[in-house]
Amino acid sequence: MAMLEVKSLSINFGGLRAVDEVSMKIEKGELYGLIGPNGAGKTTFFNLLTGVYKPTSGTIMLDGKNITGKNTIDINRAGIARTFQNIRLFKDLSVLDNVKSGLHSQYKYSTLEGVFRLPRYFKKEKEMDKKAMELLKVFDLDKEAALPASGLPYGKQRKLEIARALATNPKLLLLDEPAAGMNPHETAELMETIRFVRDNFDMTILLIEHDMSLVSVICEKLTVLNFGQLLCGGKTSDVLANPEVITAYLGE
């Protein structure tokens, strides 16, 4: 069974059909790329998958469960986590607390237990600290755990956002332009990280990216969108050799 199966997904904004009958199938453990020129509807597609927008038609199946039209919170609990094109961290919280926020739904104690410092508070907080530090260590952020998130350099903020998304224990991770604004060195490091996450967390990853050097190296399969429509999809090498894709990107 596919991890994510999207069938003829569409959304209309007034007269504009931003995503038009797009289908996609991602198997478990795949590293999948979504590419296309600016304004092709890639981020809108992500917003549909995560429940920010409700689709006009079509279905989204996650690991065999229908999640079409559910809200963001339920979709996250069902197993989709994401990062954002323009980094959205909790900037005044510490790096550690950013990850602990991601652990929120898995380590539970009530508000009263927290306010009155009952035993469960200490137990769960300790477990959360341990788990969060493990995650930070993976991303080489453990030394910065006490810093406010806004104090991190750009590349590390991107990493922290991925760490926070992983903290919610997702089945599918969506990365929206993870390499945007990075220099070649940082991009190379990021590719390592993404591969590492896929292999060590047993994760399925779908990413939007403009950096072709990144996409061509790490993605096994690609889907290309153009004007909201599916242009083509398949193995990375096949897709990148497709003359239609080259035209869409570079013009006639």
Added chain:
Amino acid sequence: MKNKTKTIKPYTKQSFITYGILIAAFAVTLILVETGSISFMLQSLLVPLCVYAILAVSLNLTVGILGELSLGQAGFMCIGAYTGALFSILMQEAIPESAIRFPLALLIGGVCAAIFGILIGIPVLRLRGDYLAMVTLAFGEIIKNICGALYLGKDSEGFHASLDSASDMGLAPDGKVLINGALGLNGTPKDSTFIIAFIALFITVIIAYNFVNSRTGRAVMSIRDNRIAAESIGLNITKYKLITFGLTAFLAGVAGVIYSHNFATLQAVKFDYNMSILILVFVVLGGIGSIRGSVIAAVVLTLIPELLRETIGQYRMLFYAVILIAMMLLTANTKFKSKLTAYMSKLKGLVVKEKKGEVK
């Protein structure tokens, strides 16, 4: 032992410094009162000081931690004051011991205010920013005006209420008017003492710190910092907004009960928007999000006008304004702050240098 001090978390340290300051201030005040070194007028200010500090800390949870502007604090205080006072008056004979009755009154006042807080919060918290401020301001005024127009009496048949006049209630001759419209409540037992008010303040500060540094507080601050990201990691925005708003209302209600039991008569007029704005001034000047700052600002800004009254009389409001501006610069202006710390460290460097010179 060394290890233990190393693993202490920064917020734990912050909260314990605040607890220390509070206890020290309490001890000093008690000694001053016992030795008779402070005037009667200042002594009468001690309970209101604690009340204002509780109100400021609780409002800071909504303004600083949740990041939403609420101007309805006086309304919740009003509900607490009315229900707490009513309870005490009715139970005066049933529970003559004030050590039992007053804590119950505090609890009831707080819970009633929290219920109203949540009921109002459900529709209101859909709004954000200035609109939320306007609507909470309006709700505060509505509560004040309804309380100010309310007549409530009790006779052998039970309770009677009216919004027109005392005679409208149709009380039997043996009946007793409990709430007399704009004249408010009369005969509230004077249960509030400085010690009880201080304990309430201390517990409020503990609750505030523990709330902020818990799973719930973290969720609330996540929502404040980035709503969309908070949703994407599965945080229920409405739930956490309501919890914070309810807690703020609860603590404001408790403050109201203490306030009402400090005077024999209670009128709703006192809980107007000026009170809400005053509390907001404490929060802003104490530093948004800083619990210790809220307490200090509430105490300092309540004391200053009174202290100045004794010394410079008519010019006191002028000085009050100057102090407000100075505090604003000190707490909110980052440029000024960084200049000040740079200057201070320079000064420190000079002192250290001189000392080193002496050694040589």
